[in-house]
Amino acid sequence: MSRLQGKRTLITGGTSGIGLETAKQFLAEGARVIVTGVNPDSIDKAKAELGSDVLVLRADSADIAAQKELAQAVQDHYGQLDVAFLNAGVSVWAPIDTWTEEMFDRSFDINVKGPYFLVQALLPVFANPASVVLNTSVSAHVGAANSSVYAATKAAFLSLSKTLSSELLARGVRFNAVSPGPVDTPLYDKLGIPAAYRDELSKQIVAGIPSGRMGTPEEVAKAVLYFASDESKWTVGAEMIVDGGRTLNGE
Template sequence: MGRLDGKIAVVTGANSGIGLASAKRFVAEGAHVYITGRRQEELDKAVQAIGTGVTAVQGDISDLEDLDRLFAKVGSAHGRIDVLFANAGLGAREPLGKITASSFDLVFGVNVKGTIFTVQKGLPLMGDGGSIILTGSTTASMGTQAFSIYSASKAAIRNLARSWTLDLKGTGIRVNVLSPGATATPGLLNALARTGQKDAMIAGLIEQSPLGRMAEPDDIADVALFLASDDSRSMTGSEVFADGGMAQV
């Protein structure tokens, strides 16, 4: 038996990186997984990579109508959600003095507003034993040069989990934060490439890690599986770091 046999999972931002790796792992462990992303072409490729046991629903989590459409489809087909992995997020490198209102609105609109309403709109389909996973970041616990808005949005995620744990008291629904460190996702690697200093920046990230390497998306997916499964049944309101020790020492 798989660790998620018969469970219904939703993973946002699952067209690449950590979301895609987690969706693959959830399916391999017996779940039927709904994946979302903004770009249909990438979603189609993700479905091909995952194989059976997956349903793709194109949408932007900052668009409440897209979220309504996603959860209506899940409710109609399966009637419940056992695992809700609110993973979608983005960031922009802007130092103080160069922060723009449009960038702020985009980052907080996706990372904070999008996460809030992903969980709120999915919640009616969840019940006792359900697991909500929010993607945080080491940046929520550290100062990060030129990345303050993203970092602040992830600090908000950490407090949402604490507060929602109290809101959900007595429901049997758990909510925890999974905070990766530097992970070799297409999003991060492409962002580093745009700086023109990709190799030097990767070397700097590796230097900060006591493990001496960047994580792979599959590494983070292993931790997501733990939080999704009954193995973490005694955990709620917690933050699990999968950061190679970067934010710990």
């Protein structure tokens, strides 16, 4: 397969879950790949799984200086960038009365502010044409309890797929968004959910999905692959919801 043959790609949050699977599919389609992560164990695992041809970098999505350094590293490695999948993010669900300003700012820094300034830093690096894919969420559309901050970050990120398309299309950079529903990834393990409750929570989540199961990283990665490829070159500012019908049920 060669849908991305020779394309120079960047995947943030690419050392586990959806990002790692997307990296594997990009490689299988002939792309050159750089991935980022923050967890040392995940970084080491990704290096082993992806092979020596893939550059694996540590970059905290919340750190604006790190975004500038990442853009410089991409330019040094590739010269120009054809595809960026902005996937790094955090999912924190909590009742409104438990949120602190620090927690709120941290979620927005990782999910919105950092990626925004990464795009800014990449402006001199993007090839013409280039494709940017944002990993948003169906939470931007549904009103799930305890998701107020997370959903707000994803709604803001989804908005950027349209506004930045309008602003940067003349430069040849198009933006699109993939919005997954509940996906079986390590993200759920990072929420601090006790093991005894995890199975019960999974059952509750699945009960709200008409397809009767969570999605897989592979299924979301295929949507990203489409937006990254030239097959979607006339698709601009669009959103692909990959959720097993989750949004059919509203909340």
